[in-house]
Amino acid sequence: MRSTTSVAAVRQPLLHGLDVGGLRLPNRVVMASATRARAVNSGLVPTELHAAYYAQRASAGLIVTEGTWVSERAIGFAHVPGIFTEEQVAGWRQVTELVHTAGGRILLQLWHTGGAAHPDLLGGEVPVAPSAVNPGEMSFTPTGFQPTVTPRALTAAEVAGTVAEYGRAAENGRRAGFDGVEIHAIGPYLIPQFLNPRLNTRQDAHGGDAARRRRFLLEVVDAVAEPFGGRAVGVRLSPYWNIGELFDDSEATLRDYDALVAELDDRPVAYLHLRGRDTAEGGAPDLAAFARFRRLFHRPLIANNGFGAESGNGVVEAGLADAVSFARHFIANPDLVSRLALRRELSPGDPDTYYSGGARGYVDYPLTDWTGGSR
Numbered sequence: 609m610r611s612t613t614s615v616a617a618v619r620q621p622l623l624h625g626l627d628v629g630g631l632r633l634p635n636r637v638v639m640a641s642a643t644r645a646r647a648v649n650s651g652l653v654p655t656e657l658h659a660a661y662y663a664q665r666a667s668a669g670l671i672v673t674e675g676t677w678v679s680e681r682a683i684g685f686a687h688v689p690g691i692f693t694e695e696q697v698a699g700w701r702q703v704t705e706l707v708h709t710a711g712g713r714i715l716l717q718l719w720h721t722g723g724a725a726h727p728d729l730l731g732g733e734v735p736v737a738p739s740a741v742n743p744g745e746m747s748f749t750p751t752g753f754q755p756t757v758t759p760r761a762l763t764a765a766e767v768a769g770t771v772a773e774y775g776r777a778a779e780n781g782r783r784a785g786f787d788g789v790e791i792h793a794i795g796p797y798l799i800p801q802f803l804n805p806r807l808n809t810r811q812d813a814h815g816g817d818a819a820r821r822r823r824f825l826l827e828v829v830d831a832v833a834e835p836f837g838g839r840a841v842g843v844r845l846s847p848y849w850n851i852g853e854l855f856d857d858s859e860a861t862l863r864d865y866d867a868l869v870a871e872l873d874d875r876p877v878a879y880l881h882l883r884g885r886d887t888a889e890g891g892a893p894d895l896a897a898f899a900r901f902r903r904l905f906h907r908p909l910i911a912n913n914g915f916g917a918e919s920g921n922g923v924v925e926a927g928l929a930d931a932v933s934f935a936r937h938f939i940a941n942p943d944l945v946s947r948l949a950l951r952r953e954l955s956p957g958d959p960d961t962y963y964s965g966g967a968r969g970y971v972d973y974p975l976t977d978w979t980g981g982s983r
């Protein structure tokens with residue numbers, strides 16, 4: 609007679625292996641990028657604490673790091689690490705070495721906040737953006753959340769320079785031992801600002817119509833693909849982002865994303881990481897959100913936003929995604945893969961410690977105690 613637990617594990621679609629960009633994932637449970645604001649040092653260097661945090665989660669099929677600054681100009685959130693200095697490269701190297709030693713695979717997420725930054729994070733300088741339009745966001749500064757200001761429009765030469773910064777950041781990531789990179793193109797940050805006609809009013813090669821607005825992202829794809837020989841480079845998109853007055857998920861916006869995803873399909877993009885529609889707490893994710901883009905992209909698709917054990921297995925089983933990423937569950941459950949496999953209860957996280965700095969709420973989430981409770 610077979611044991612019920614082994615039957616449960618074997619049948620779960622999330623527990624089957626998957627090839628992504630030349631990497632062999634032992635399961636389809638991806639750790640989604642999550643900013644944790646633990647680089648509380650003047651050089652924005654990842655520390656031993658970062659290494660411990662990611663190594664604790666090395667059983668994930670794939671880890672995507674927190675968003676990481678491609679350059680000093682990219683900074684828009686306090687205590688987030690960068691990948692633009694040698695000190696940062698060395699700090700990340702100890703992270704990748706420990707994750708690899710623990711048997712994991714880890715990609716670096718490349719982030720630039722553009723106009724969603726704040727002068728207090730930029731030595732008093734005004735943030736840069738596609739156009740001088742205030743995105744109306746809140747920026748997390750050393751003194752707490754503050755409203756954004758009107759940014760300065762990048763010159764054409766600065767746009768090219770920013771693309772080059774992404775390329776250098778990817779090369780630094782390769783030297784730091786990462787298995788690849790993911791381009792952070794979600795939320796209200798620099799790349800979605802370029803894509804958005806209300807925030808990008810440029811009339812040059814990078815603005816004017818949807819094809820020109822997506823040029824910046826496509827140039828970034830080519831720049832970061834080079835150091836990795838075009839292999840493990842992923843793009844993360846949030847077509848359904850509709851927070852604030854300037855972002856919407858209207859049919860016009862979604863049609864622009866259709867065209868973008870079709871173009872990404874023709875580029876050296878190893879996977880598409882799609883953040884679906886927001887769902888009410890505990891509600892089931894809207895699978896139609898993934899079906900729309902699934903038919904336009906022919907390499908692995910990673911689904912995200914509000915998934916749990918049942919819905920995660922369901923979206924893979926239905927063929928609408930190849931893998932599922934979890935952010936909040938991975939923050940609170942370092943042994944998420946085992947818990948899903950053996951259908952154990954998932955621990956709730958503590959949002960108060962998401963950005964609080966220090967070890968508490970970062971590396972002290974307990975493993976399941978297989979004798980009964982939690983230790």
Ligand SMILES: Cc1cc2nc3c(=O)[nH]c(=O)nc-3n(C[C@H](O)[C@H](O)[C@H](O)COP(=O)(O)O)c2cc1C
Pocket residue numbers: 640641642643644674675717792794844883912913914915933934935936937962
């Ligand atoms: C604390 C926190 C930090 C986050 N930071 C990032 C980030 O740096 N980059 C990113 O692409 N998404 C970030 N996200 C979004 C998550 O990756 C994910 O899209 C969101 O939490 C929904 O997925 P979930 O339901 O599995 O948590 C963050 C989310 C949380 C809760």
